[in-house]
Amino acid sequence: MAALAVLRHADVVPLMGQFQGGSYQDMHELLAYVHESGRVLSYLTQKVTMSYYNFQLATAIGHFHHLFTPWLSVHGYSRLPRLLSSSCDMAAFVVVSSIYFGDVGLVEWACQHRCHFPTSYPLVDIAAWAAQLDVLRLLGNHPGTTNAMDVASRDGHLVIVTYLNQHRQEGCTKAAINLAARFNHIDVVAYLQSHRSEGCSSDSLVWAATHGHLTMVQFLLRHYYDTVSSSLAMDAASQHGHLDVVKFLHAHGQTCTTDAVDYACLNGHLGIVKFLLHHRHEGATTRAMSYAAASGHLDLVTFLRQRNVPANVKMAVTNARKNGHFHVT
Structure with a gap:
């Protein structure tokens, strides 16, 4: 009985529970x-x-x-x-x-x-x-990484980027400007350019061109020309139909590859194809005609034939018919 009384004691029961399974x-x-x-x-x-x-x-x-x-x-x-x-x-x-x-x-x-x-x-x-920001201030003694400024830059949180730059030591990586450029946060990119030294890579220009962010493209070439120059930028802008970006890149010494015309044909960007073939020397491959036909872009097929762009006509016809674009053939 004495042992049972001990086990039932109010102070003992919780202690016993700590060593038992369950929740x-x-x-x-x-x-x-x-x-x-x-x-x-x-x-x-x-x-x-x-x-x-x-x-x-x-x-x-x-x-x-x-x-x-x-x-x-x-x-x-x-x-x-x-x-x-x-x-x-x-x-x-x-x-x-x-x-x-x-x-x-x-x-x-x-x-x-x-x-x-x-x-x-x-x-x-x-x-x-x-x-x-209020929570960030509470965590002053806690460690962070370069991810903090990189992700804040990516998401356009200029206030957070500013705080981190002024009160933390981790800094950032090139991803900060690269990602901010991708999502067109021009204020963040401008701040980082003025206050940080990490710079950026050609990814920033390629992403900005891909999404048609002309102001961003202009800023990057003005401040990071030697770092960001890449033929992929004009290729990407052409593929996605951003003629204003293509013209700016061309006017400021950027190059492209045959992918520019080829993929512009795939996506039906006749204006870009005309501009590239008129102003640039890279030309196109036989894929241009095949892509245009496969996507049903009769106007492009007609234009490419008029310009005597190299073509595999048999492949182009096959691709057009395979996708149901009989009007092209």
Whole structure:
């Protein structure tokens, strides 16, 4: 009886529970989600590209936040340490989601209870990605990477880029300007050009030309001509139908390859094909006629024949018929 009384003691029962398996009922849904989605957070440790810091990651964090917010409103901070200790990934999801959604109070609590802080994720980078300036200020003593400024540049968050440049030491990589140019954030590119020395690569010009960002193309060639020059830029602008960009690149000493005419034919850009064949010497390959025919562009097929552009007529006819463009043949 004495042993049973000890086991039933109010102070002993919780201690015994700590060494037993299972989880608390109020935490089941959160734990199940973390177990299912924990691997998604691995994106946070990788370099910034289009596939990282992306919609899938934001969706996973958002879903967790949707589950966690009502739990926290019911149980409060007093039960939070027990939740965080319930799973190795739980603390990561709680802290990452609080940073992403700008929950300053919860981030402050986490800063005061560093034993619950996930150390494998660059929290500064997450705050920069989410454009949470107030949270970013709280994380002054936490490490970050060049991803922070790179991803803020990619997403056009000039305020974040400025803060990172003024208050952090990690800097950025060429990806900052490259990605900002891709998404036409001219203010960010101008700031980085004035305040940073990393520069950019030809990817910046190629991406800007691909998307028809003429002002961006002009800026890049004015400030980074020797670095960004690439024949791929005019090829890309031609393929995607950006005649104003093609003309500017041509006027400023950029070159192209036969891909420029060939792929302009594929996509039906007659005006660009006329400009290139009239003003440039690269010409086209037999693919130009085949591509135009395969896509049903009779006007281009007619023009190419008038200009005596090299052609494999048999292949062109075959491609046109294969795709149902009998009017071309």
